[in-house]
Amino acid sequence: xxxxxxxxxxxxxxxxxxxxxxxxxxxxxxxxxxxxxxxxxxxxxxxxxxxxxxxxxxxxxxxxxxxxxxxxxxxxxxxxxxxxxxxxxxxxxxxxxxxxxxxxxxxxxxxxxxxxxxxxxxxxxxxxxxxxxxxxxxxxxxxxxxxxxxxxxxxxxxxxxxxxxxxxxxxxxxxxxxxxxxxxxxxxxxxxxxxxxxxxxxxxxxxxxxxxxxxxxxxxxxxxxxxxxxxxxxxxxxxxxxxxxxxxxxxxxxxxxxxxxxxxxxxxxxxxxxxxxxxxxxxxxxxxxxxxxxxxxxxxxxxxx
Amino acid sequence: xxxxxxxxxxxxxxxxxxxxxxxxxxxxxxxxxxxxxxxxxxxxxxxxxxxxxxxxxxxxxxxxxxxxxxxxxxxxxxxxxxxxxxxxxxxxxxxxxxxxxxxxxxxxxxxxxxxxxxxxxxxxxxxxxxxxxxxxxxxxxxxxxxxxxxxxxxxxxxxxxxxxxxxxxxxxxxxxxxxxxxxxxxxxxxxxxxxxxxxxxxxxxxxxxxxxxxxxxxxxxxxxxxxxxxxxxxxxxxxxxxxxxxxxxxxxxxxxxxxxxxxxxxxxxxxxxxxxxxxxxxxxxxxxxxxxxxxxxxxxxxxxxxxxxxxxxxxxxxxxxxxxxxxxxxxxxxx
Numbered sequence: 001x002x003x004x005x006x007x008x009x010x011x012x013x014x015x016x017x018x019x020x021x022x023x024x025x026x027x028x029x030x031x032x033x034x035x036x037x038x039x040x041x042x043x044x045x046x047x048x049x050x051x052x053x054x055x056x057x058x059x060x061x062x063x064x065x066x067x068x069x070x071x072x073x074x075x076x077x078x079x080x081x082x083x084x085x086x087x088x089x090x091x092x093x094x095x096x097x098x099x100x101x102x103x104x105x106x107x108x109x110x111x112x113x114x115x116x117x118x119x120x121x122x123x124x125x126x127x128x129x130x131x132x133x134x135x136x137x138x139x140x141x142x143x144x145x146x147x148x149x150x151x152x153x154x155x156x157x158x159x160x161x162x163x164x165x166x167x168x169x170x171x172x173x174x175x176x177x178x179x180x181x182x183x184x185x186x187x188x189x190x191x192x193x194x195x196x197x198x199x200x201x202x203x204x205x206x207x208x209x210x211x212x213x214x215x216x217x218x219x220x221x222x223x224x225x226x227x228x229x230x231x232x233x234x235x236x237x238x239x240x241x242x243x244x245x246x247x248x249x250x251x252x253x254x255x256x257x258x259x260x261x262x263x264x265x266x267x268x269x270x271x272x273x274x275x276x277x278x279x280x281x282x283x284x285x286x287x288x289x290x291x292x293x294x295x296x297x298x299x300x301x302x303x304x305x
Numbered sequence: 306x307x308x309x310x311x312x313x314x315x316x317x318x319x320x321x322x323x324x325x326x327x328x329x330x331x332x333x334x335x336x337x338x339x340x341x342x343x344x345x346x347x348x349x350x351x352x353x354x355x356x357x358x359x360x361x362x363x364x365x366x367x368x369x370x371x372x373x374x375x376x377x378x379x380x381x382x383x384x385x386x387x388x389x390x391x392x393x394x395x396x397x398x399x400x401x402x403x404x405x406x407x408x409x410x411x412x413x414x415x416x417x418x419x420x421x422x423x424x425x426x427x428x429x430x431x432x433x434x435x436x437x438x439x440x441x442x443x444x445x446x447x448x449x450x451x452x453x454x455x456x457x458x459x460x461x462x463x464x465x466x467x468x469x470x471x472x473x474x475x476x477x478x479x480x481x482x483x484x485x486x487x488x489x490x491x492x493x494x495x496x497x498x499x500x501x502x503x504x505x506x507x508x509x510x511x512x513x514x515x516x517x518x519x520x521x522x523x524x525x526x527x528x529x530x531x532x533x534x535x536x537x538x539x540x541x542x543x544x545x546x547x548x549x550x551x552x553x554x555x556x557x558x559x560x561x562x563x564x565x566x567x568x569x570x571x572x573x574x575x576x577x578x579x580x581x582x583x584x585x586x587x588x589x590x591x592x593x594x595x596x597x598x599x600x601x602x603x604x605x606x607x608x609x610x611x612x613x614x615x616x617x618x619x620x621x622x623x624x625x626x627x628x629x630x631x632x633x634x635x636x637x638x639x640x
Contacts, residue, residue: 201418202413202414202415202418202419203418203419203420203421203422204421205372205413206411206413206419206420206482206485207421207432208372208401208405209370209372209405209406209410209411209413209486210405210406210410210411210432210433210436210485210486210488211400211401211402211404211405211406211407211433211436211437212401212406212432212436213401213436214401216436221421221424224423224424225421225422225423298423299422299423300422300423300425300469300471301422301469301471304469304471304472
């Protein structure tokens, strides 16, 4: 198990290095930040001087090595725009994004698990039909539109929940729903088909022959087996929520990392983009590692294997 | 032939199945999976139900447990009387609460897939005790589980109770499944091909275990098998099923020595005998009939080497000798 974890960590490190290279090159292909930093009528000499002080005159591989060397010591450079360390900016915004992504994940699980399980148990029944319709609706509605609808209904008309900003629990409900809406459909389908497989298995039949109450068979003995494929996709969804959060963050004015990085991209604020993307990829790798480890908790065959 | 084959003294039947008809209502038609079956099992007796796949033996056993495939399977006629209660008339809730696992139980076909891979043996074997409130509290359940694991001869049960199914061999898993089935000391145990997935040496051990359990508890056993060797080794009586009906039944020695029904004879001819002069094994030609629209007369007629004109009418059960019945015109007493 330990060597397995170490191997996964090594893979993760390689992925993070790859991601940092990619974002380094791509962000520099987006244009010259100096054009945005200096006045339009700045003389060429000033532009050249600025470029030299920022190190942007050197070959890109050298720039990357300098960046990587400094990053290892925790120095991601200063934001061009905010004149503060990019690292501080990112670390300042990261918790809000994690909070949003986790809440969205929780929302999607809370909806998808009962819907998927009940659809499987009452296969072909009305719950199954409702679940299918719901799943289709979920996939057909893009997050930003769901977000706007939620604001319209719950903030504007009903005035139940705040439309934007961060604060107490009430602030996170709408953005979490908007972000968690999409994966509900896929998760419901995964749980439904996994449950159908498990409910058809010999050990569930055996449980029935021994007089097990149906409720216990479904929620204890079957569900734990069906949870393995669900956990697999949870890691992927959490990661995609981190990445996809920026749309929802913009709509709900959520002070998260996604919004910060998008703003930094528009401003060609390379240090912030680099630090932001790097931390997102670290989170991605960590969440996938946690998923791998959680298999062992669910399935003893993996724990002992 | 072993001592298991001796017929026990006459006792009141523990289980009496009368004219059982179980149909599967599918889109392509109604499959008459079980079509008028009569069976009896006495206390401490092992009845073998023998037949090829599709003969209705598994559907018969699922009917007894009232665990037919939903929503297609239904018992349309007949009665299944266990200990004086007609199980057909019970509600699903009564079946689950008071009967399944407690008075009637099952050992399923494949030990490798009959145990839940993500729960420990202790949890799974302890489950029937908890379902039926036969042991209360963690300690009591654990004690009961250790005792029942010892009964199925699992070495050092206290050490293995927290292990998971994948840590057991196939034979040991079948013992665990058996432990679950006998946990609540049922009156009737249905064993559906309990040894077909195991090595031959393990098969012998399992049959020995069933025999011991029966001697200790007097449980009635229905052994469902397509293997006549298994039937000969452990059953007191056998019922041969073909196309949803019992075609011949009786004491196991009688059936093996004097089979009357051509289907039974065909089955016996298709098993190889060691030591005998090598001769061709005879396969029964043809296929069993469709049970959606079965022939009116004898269902084996189309494959029968001794077919007669009368076979267009379904033969009644003729008494060949005491306790030996065959549904074949060949068995009709001569005037």
